[in-house]
Amino acid sequence: MTEPSNPDSPMSRNHNRRTVAVACWWGFVDIDGFACAIAYAELLRLEWNDASAVLTDPLNASITPEILALDVEFSIIPRPSDSYVIVDMSDPEKIREFAPLDKISEVFDHHFGFEEYWNSRLGERARIEPIGAAATLIWEAFRIRGFAKGISRESAILLAHAIVSNTVNFLVGLSGDRDRAALAELVNIAGLKENWIARYFHSVQKRIEQNPEEAIRNDTKIFSFPVYWRVAFWQSEMWDSAGFLRTVPFDSILDTEDTDAWIFNCVDIQEGETRIRSNDPRMLERLKRAFDGAIRWNELRIGRVVLRKEMLPDLKTG
Numbered sequence: 001m002t003e004p005s006n007p008d009s010p011m012s013r014n015h016n017r018r019t020v021a022v023a024c025w026w027g028f029v030d031i032d033g034f035a036c037a038i039a040y041a042e043l044l045r046l047e048w049n050d051a052s053a054v055l056t057d058p059l060n061a062s063i064t065p066e067i068l069a070l071d072v073e074f075s076i077i078p079r080p081s082d083s084y085v086i087v088d089m090s091d092p093e094k095i096r097e098f099a100p101l102d103k104i105s106e107v108f109d110h111h112f113g114f115e116e117y118w119n120s121r122l123g124e125r126a127r128i129e130p131i132g133a134a135a136t137l138i139w140e141a142f143r144i145r146g147f148a149k150g151i152s153r154e155s156a157i158l159l160a161h162a163i164v165s166n167t168v169n170f171l172v173g174l175s176g177d178r179d180r181a182a183l184a185e186l187v188n189i190a191g192l193k194e195n196w197i198a199r200y201f202h203s204v205q206k207r208i209e210q211n212p213e214e215a216i217r218n219d220t221k222i223f224s225f226p227v228y229w230r231v232a233f234w235q236s237e238m239w240d241s242a243g244f245l246r247t248v249p250f251d252s253i254l255d256t257e258d259t260d261a262w263i264f265n266c267v268d269i270q271e272g273e274t275r276i277r278s279n280d281p282r283m284l285e286r287l288k289r290a291f292d293g294a295i296r297w298n299e300l301r302i303g304r305v306v307l308r309k310e311m312l313p314d315l316k317t318g
C-alpha cells in the first residue's frame with residue numbers, strides 16, 4: 001500500500017514511525033481532547049519521536065477565539081502508517097472508525113466503560129483514571145518523564161484551560177487534588193493572569209450565543225436508552241445560564257427528525273448548579289429521583305453541578 005503524501009507534515013519522510021495523538025468525541029473535539037492531543041504530541045517530540053496531533057472532528061465552543069489565536073499545529077486525518085495514542089476517549093467502536101485497534105499504542109482517558117478492555121490489551125500504557133480532566137494525566141506524564149521544564153507555554157495554557165473546563169472550575173464530582181496540583185503548576189508556567197477563568201467561560205458563552213445552532217450541533221451526543229432509540233443530549237457550561245435559557249432557541253435546534261427525544265444539561269458555573277430541560281418529562285423525573293432536584297416549569301434544577309456522564313447510568317437503566 002502506498003502512503004498518500006501529506007504536505008502539511010514536516011516529517012513525512014519518516015512516515016513509518018510517526019505516532020499521532022488523536023482526540024475525537026462522537027462528532028466534536030472539546031478543549032480537553034484538543035489540549036491533550038497537542039501537548040502529548042509535544043511530549044513525544046521532546047522524547048525525539050516523530051509525532052503530531054490529529055483532531056478528527058470539528059472543534060466545539062470550548063475552544064475559544066483566544067485559544068485558536070495560539071495557532072498551534074494539528075492535522076485532521078491520520079495516515080495509514082501511523083501508530084496512535086488516543087486521548088480523552090476510549091470507546092473501541094468509535095476508535096475503529098479511524099484507526100485499526102492493533103495500532104493503538106497508548107490510551108489516556110477519564111471516561112469509564114472500557115478500562116478492562118484497554119488494560120488487558122495495553123497494560124500500563126492504558127491510563128484510564130477517575131480524574132477531572134484527561135489533561136491532568138498528560139501533565140503528570142510530562143512530570144513523570146522528566147519534561148516538566150520542557151513544556152511550551154502554549155501547551156501549558158491549553159492544559160490549564162482544559163482542566164478548568166472539564167472540571168467546570170472544580171465544581172464537578174470527579175475533580176480533585178491531582179487536578180488542582182496540575183492546574184497550579186500549569187498556571188505558573190503559562191503565566192495566566194488573574195481573572196483568566198472568568199474571562200475564559202465568558203468567551204465560551206459568547207461564542208455559543210453568536211451561533212447557537214452550530215455550537216449545539218457540534219456538541220450534542222446521541223445516545224440510545226431503553227425507551228428511546230436516539231436521544232440528542234446536549235450539555236453546556238454557562239457563566240450565566242438564565243440569560244442563555246431565556247434567549248437561545250435550543251429546544252427547536254435539538255428537536256430534529258432523526259431523534260426521538262432531546263435533553264439539555266445546562267451547567268451554571270457562577271451559581272454552581274445544574275438546570276436540565278427535556279421534551280420528555282420521564283427523563284426529568286428519573287433524574288430528579290437520582291439527583292434529588294426539583295422540577296418546575298419543565299425544568300429540573302439540581303443545587304450542584306452534575307455532568308452528562310454522571311447521568312448516563314441512570315438513564316440507561318430504563
Ligand SMILES: [Mn+2]
Pocket residue numbers: 032033088110133134166
Ligand atoms: Mn475530558
